[in-house]
Amino acid sequence: MDLLLHLRYFRTVAEEQHFGRAAARLRMAQPSLSQRIQRLERELGVRLLDRGARGATLTPAGRLVLAETDHLLAAADRLAATVARVHSGAAGTLRAAVPPGLGATAVAALLTAFRERSPGATLELRELPTAEQTAELTAGTLDVGIVRHPCPAPGLAFGPTLHQPLGALLAADDPLADPLTGPAELPAAALTGRDLVLFPRAEAPALHDETLTACARHGCTPTAVLAATGPDFTRGLVLSGGAVALVPRTPDEAGTVWRPLHGTTVTWRTSTAWPEGKDSPAVRLFTDTAHTVLREHADMRTAPSTRMVFPRPASEFPL
Amino acid sequence: MTAHAAARRRITTAFADAGVTGQLHAVDIDTGTALGVGSDTLVPTASVHKLCLVATLYRQSSLGLVDPTRPVDIPAENRAPGATGLSAMRDAARLSLRDLASLAVAVSDNTAADLLWDTLGLDTVNATMTGLGLTRTHAVQTMRELFATVREDAAGEPAALTDPAVVARLRALDPTRTNRSTPREITALLTAVWRDEVCPGEYGEELRAVLGLQAWSHRLAAGFPFDDVRVSGKTGSLPTLRHEAGVVEYPDGGRYAVAVFTRAASTDVTLPAADAVIGGAARIAVDALRT
Numbered sequence: 001m002d003l004l005l006h007l008r009y010f011r012t013v014a015e016e017q018h019f020g021r022a023a024a025r026l027r028m029a030q031p032s033l034s035q036r037i038q039r040l041e042r043e044l045g046v047r048l049l050d051r052g053a054r055g056a057t058l059t060p061a062g063r064l065v066l067a068e069t070d071h072l073l074a075a076a077d078r079l080a081a082t083v084a085r086v087h088s089g090a091a092g093t094l095r096a097a098v099p100p101g102l103g104a105t106a107v108a109a110l111l112t113a114f115r116e117r118s119p120g121a122t123l124e125l126r127e128l129p130t131a132e133q134t135a136e137l138t139a140g141t142l143d144v145g146i147v148r149h150p151c152p153a154p155g156l157a158f159g160p161t162l163h164q165p166l167g168a169l170l171a172a173d174d175p176l177a178d179p180l181t182g183p184a185e186l187p188a189a190a191l192t193g194r195d196l197v198l199f200p201r202a203e204a205p206a207l208h209d210e211t212l213t214a215c216a217r218h219g220c221t222p223t224a225v226l227a228a229t230g231p232d233f234t235r236g237l238v239l240s241g242g243a244v245a246l247v248p249r250t251p252d253e254a255g256t257v258w259r260p261l262h263g264t265t266v267t268w269r270t271s272t273a274w275p276e277g278k279d280s281p282a283v284r285l286f287t288d289t290a291h292t293v294l295r296e297h298a299d300m301r302t303a304p305s306t307r308m309v310f311p312r313p314a315s316e317f318p319l
Numbered sequence: 320m321t322a323h324a325a326a327r328r329r330i331t332t333a334f335a336d337a338g339v340t341g342q343l344h345a346v347d348i349d350t351g352t353a354l355g356v357g358s359d360t361l362v363p364t365a366s367v368h369k370l371c372l373v374a375t376l377y378r379q380s381s382l383g384l385v386d387p388t389r390p391v392d393i394p395a396e397n398r399a400p401g402a403t404g405l406s407a408m409r410d411a412a413r414l415s416l417r418d419l420a421s422l423a424v425a426v427s428d429n430t431a432a433d434l435l436w437d438t439l440g441l442d443t444v445n446a447t448m449t450g451l452g453l454t455r456t457h458a459v460q461t462m463r464e465l466f467a468t469v470r471e472d473a474a475g476e477p478a479a480l481t482d483p484a485v486v487a488r489l490r491a492l493d494p495t496r497t498n499r500s501t502p503r504e505i506t507a508l509l510t511a512v513w514r515d516e517v518c519p520g521e522y523g524e525e526l527r528a529v530l531g532l533q534a535w536s537h538r539l540a541a542g543f544p545f546d547d548v549r550v551s552g553k554t555g556s557l558p559t560l561r562h563e564a565g566v567v568e569y570p571d572g573g574r575y576a577v578a579v580f581t582r583a584a585s586t587d588v589t590l591p592a593a594d595a596v597i598g599g600a601a602r603i604a605v606d607a608l609r610t
Contacts, residue, residue, distance in 0.1 A: 189610050217545040219606050308570045310549040313425060314536040 004076050006040040007069045009033060010048060014066050018055040082120075087281060092121055094282045097128040097136070097145040099270070100229070101199065103248065106298035113289045121282060129203045137275050144283045146290055149269040150206040157279060159272035159287045162300035165264040166211070169197075169238050169245035170257050176244075177257040185262040189219035196222035197237045197245035200229060211246065211266060218265040249299040270300060323354050326607035330356050330600045334581065337596035339561070341581040344502035345604035348510050348566070348574045354604050358503040361455060361494040362580040365465075365555035366427045367562045368458055368498040370508060370530070372435050373420045374517050375447040377526040379439065380417075381518035387417035391434050399463040404428025417525070424553060425532040429462040436461040448504075451511055456500035465491055465498070469557070480558045481586045491557050492582075502578040505564045509576035513566055527551065530565070537591070539563040539577065542598025543605075559583045561590070563597050567605055575608055577601045 009026065013033070016022040023030040041048050048062035058066060098107060107125070114123050128136065130151050136142035138155055149161065168186055170177040176186060183190070196215070201208040212225065226243060228234040231250070237243045239255055248268065250258045272287040279287075294300040311318065334341040334356075342357035364371075379385040393405060393412045400406060403426035405414075414422075414431075416438060422431035436444070441458050448456040460468070468490045473479040480486065490496045508517075512530070515523045531551040538561065539552040552565025564578035579597045583590055 189606070213544060216602075217548070219609055221606070308547040310547065312536055312540060312550065313532055313534040314540070 001039060001043055003043075004073065006036055006043075007073060009036050010040055011066065011069050011073065013037060013049065013056055014058055014062065017057060019051070092282060093124055094121060094286055095124045095126075095141065095143045096286055097126045097133050097142055099130055099133070099146060099148050100127055100203070101231070101247065102127075102146065103250070103298055105251075106293060109293045109297040110290060113293050114286060117289055118282070118285055123286075130207070131204060133273065137273060140275070143278070143280070144272060144274040144286050146270060146294070147273045148204060148207050149271065150210065151273065155276055156273045157276045159291060161269050161271045161303055162291070162294055163264070163267040163303060164248045164270055164294075164298060164300045165260060166246050166248055166266045166268065167250075167258050167260040169234065169247050169250055170259060171238055171241055172252075172255045172257050174241075174244075174257070177259065182259070183262070184259070186259050187219075187262045188215055188265050191215070191220045191222065191244055193221075193223055195224045195226055195237075195243040196220075197226045197228050197234050197243050200227035203229075207268065211268070214266040215246070218261075218263075264301075264304070270294065322610065323607055326354060326603050327356050329603050333596050333600050333603065337581075337583075337592045337599075338585055338590070339581040339583045339593050339596060341579060341596070341600065342502045343577070343579045343600050343604060344506045345575055345577040345601065345608060346506045346510060347608050348513050348576055349572075352608055353503075353506075354607055355502060356600075359501050360580075361499055361501055362562075363492055363494045363497045363557065363560065364456075364500050364505070364580075365491075365498070365557045365560055365562060366429075366432075366462075367505065367553055367555035367564050367578075367580075368500070369423045369427065369432050370505065370553045370564060371444050371448055371456060371458065371500075372432060372439070373424060373529060374508060374512055374526065375439055375444045376416060376420050376435055377518045377522050377529075378447055379443065381520070381522040385416065385439070387420075388415045390415055391419060391438070393430070393434065399429035399433045399461070400466050401427070401429035401462070405430035417529070421529055421532055424529050425534050427533075427554060427556075429466075433461045433463050448508070451508065451517065453500070453504040453507060456504045456508070458498045459496070460498060468497070481588060483586050486558045486586050489558060492560060502564075502580060505578040506576040509564060509566050509578075513574060513576065527566075533565075537594045538597040539565045539567075539579065539601055540598060541595050542600070542602035543567055555580075558588075559586055561593050561597060567601070569609075573609060575605045577604060 012026055013019060013022040016025060019030050019034055023033040046061045047059050048065055049056040050059055111123060111125060130147045133142060133145040133147050134152050134156065137145060168191060176182045176190060198208060198211060226237055228237055234245045235254065235256055238245050252258060272290050274283045330343055342360045342362060344355040344358040346353040376387060380387040390413050393414060395409060395411045398406050404422045406429045419431040419434050422428035423435060444458055472489045473485050511517045512526055518526060533552050535554055538554055540550040543550050547570045549568040550565055552563050555562035559582050562580045566574060566576050568574045579601055581593060581597060583593045
C-alpha cells in the first residue's frame with residue numbers, strides 16, 4: 001500500500017466530510033475511494049470515519065491521525081521539493097575548483113553568481129592547478145572545474161573555450177608604464193631583454209611552454225624566466241625593477257601597472273571541465289555561471305577567428 | 320642599425336655556444352632589408368645545391384625546354400649513395416622528373432637528384448644561376464661524384480669520417496673543389512623563387528610547394544615552432560657540415576629568405592645542438608628583420 005497516497009485520500013475525505021464530493025475532487029469513482037479508505041483503516045487497525053446518510057465525520061482516532069497526516073504530508077512535500085531542486089542543480093553540494101591566478105574579482109563573482117542562481121546549493125570551491133583538477137575529476141573527488149588548456153582530455157568533457165589575454169605587469173616607474181610616453185598596448189617585442197616572471201613550469205609544463213612559444217612567436221625573447229606562484233611574490237619581483245610579469249589583467253596597485261599586449265598575442269585558453277557523462281544539472285549551472293562570470297570579470301573572450309595552420313611534413317598528418 | 324648589430328652578435332655567440340663556426344644571411348623578400356654574418360664567404364653547399372637543381376628544372380620547364388612530367392626509368396643498380404628515398408630503395412622504379420624533384424627536396428634523395436643532374440646537366444644548372452646573377456654559385460659534380468671523392472679521401476671505414484685528420488683532407492669540404500655558393504647568393508636564389516623571377520605562374524607555385532615538402536624539422540624549422548608560420552627549406556650535410564637554406568613566411572605577409580651554413584669543431588655525426596643552432600640563429604635574424 002502506498003501509505004502517503006492513501007493518507008492524501010483520507011485527508012480529502014476529512015476536508016470534504018463527504019465521500020461523493022471527495023471522489024469528485026480527486027477525480028475518481030466513489031466506490032474506489034471508499035475501498036481505499038477501508039484499506040487504510042485496516043492497515044492502521046483503527047476506524048477513521050463515521051459514515052452516515054449526510055456524510056462522513058472524523059472519529060476521535062481519525063482526528064488524531066489527521067493531525068499527524070498533515071505533518072507527514074508536509075514533510076513528504078518538502079522531501080519531493082528538495083529532490084526536485086537537487087535534480088535541477090538548485091540544491092546539494094557541488095565540489096568545484098578554479099585554477100590559480102584567476103583573480104580575486106572573478107572568484108568572488110563566481111561564488112556570488114552561483115549562490116544567486118542556486119540559493120539552496122552549497123558550492124565547495126577550491127584553488128587547484130589544472131593537473132590536480134584533472135586527477136581529481138577522474139578520481140571522482142571533484143565534480144567540475146575551471147581548467148587552463150592544454151589539458152589532458154581522456155575521460156573529460158569541456159565547456160566552450162574562452163581566451164584570457166595576458167599583459168605585462170610593470171613597476172609604475174618603468175618607462176614602458178609611463179602614461180604619456182609609454183604605449184597603451186605593449187608590443188611583445190618590447191619585453192625582449194627583460195626578466196619575465198611566470199608561474200612555475202612544474203605547475204603546468206605544457207601551458208608554460210605554450211606561453212613562452214607565443215611570446216617568441218611575437219618577437220619577445222626574455223633574458224631569463226623567473227617562477228612565482230602567488231600574486232604577492234610576483235608583484236615583489238616586479239617592484240624590485242628589471243623583471244616584468246606576464247599575467248592576466250590585474251588591478252593597478254602598490255606601485256605596479258598592468259598593460260595589455262598589442263593584438264592580444266598571448267592568451268590562456270580556459271574552459272570548464274567535468275567527467276564525461278556526469279554533467280548533472282548542478283555542473284551545467286556552474287558551467288553556465290562560469291562562462292558568464294569569466295567574460296565579465298576575468299577579461300576573457302570567446303575564441304578569436306580560426307587562425308592559420310601550416311602543418312609540416314614532419315607532422316606526419318595532412319590537414 | 321644597432322639592433323642589427325646586436326642580432327649579429329647574438330648569432331655569433333649562438334654559433335660559438337653550439338660548437339660551430341657559421342655563416343648566415345637573412346633577407347626580407349619584399350623590402351630587401353638584410354642581415355648577415357659572413358654573408359659573402361664561399362661555402363661548400365652539399366645538398367643545399369639541390370635548390371639550384373630543382374629551381375633549374377622548373378625554370379627550364381616554364382621555358383618549354385623540359386617536360387617536368389616526363390617519366391624516367393630508374394634501374395636498381397648504380398644509385399648514388401644515400402640514407403633516404405631511391406638511394407635507400409632496392410628495386411627498379413619509374414618516376415616523373417618533377418616527382419624526382421619532390422624526393423630530392425623532401426628527403427634529400429641523392430639518386431633522385433643525380434637523375435635530375437643527368438637530365439639537365441651541370442652546365443645548364445650553372446648557366447641558370449649565372450643568368451640570375453649568381454656568379455659565385457657553381458656546381459662541379461653530381462652527388463655520385465661528390466661521394467666518390469669522399470670515399471677516395473677517406474680511404475677507409477665509414478668511421479674514418481669521424482677521424483679529424485681524415486675530415487680535414489676531404490675535398491668535399493673545400494669550397495674551391497666542390498659545389499659552392501655564398502649565403503647571400505643562396506638567399507638571392509630563394510628571393511627570386513618567391514618573387515616569381517625564376518619561373519612565373521603555376522610553375523613558380525609548384526616550385527615553392529616542392530620546396531615546402533622537406534620533412535626534417537630539426538634545423539631551420541626548429542627555430543620557428545609556430546603553427547601559423549610556414550617554413551620551406553633544403554638541408555645540406557657532410558662530415559662536420561650542417562646547413563639549411565629556406566624561406567620563413569608569417570601570416571602577416573612577412574617573408575624572409577635565410578641561409579645558414581655551419582661547420583662543427585666536433586666530427587661527431589650526432590650533434591643536436593649544432594642542428595638546432597641553425598634554427599636558433601635564423602630566428603634571431605628574422606626577429607631582428609621584423610622589428
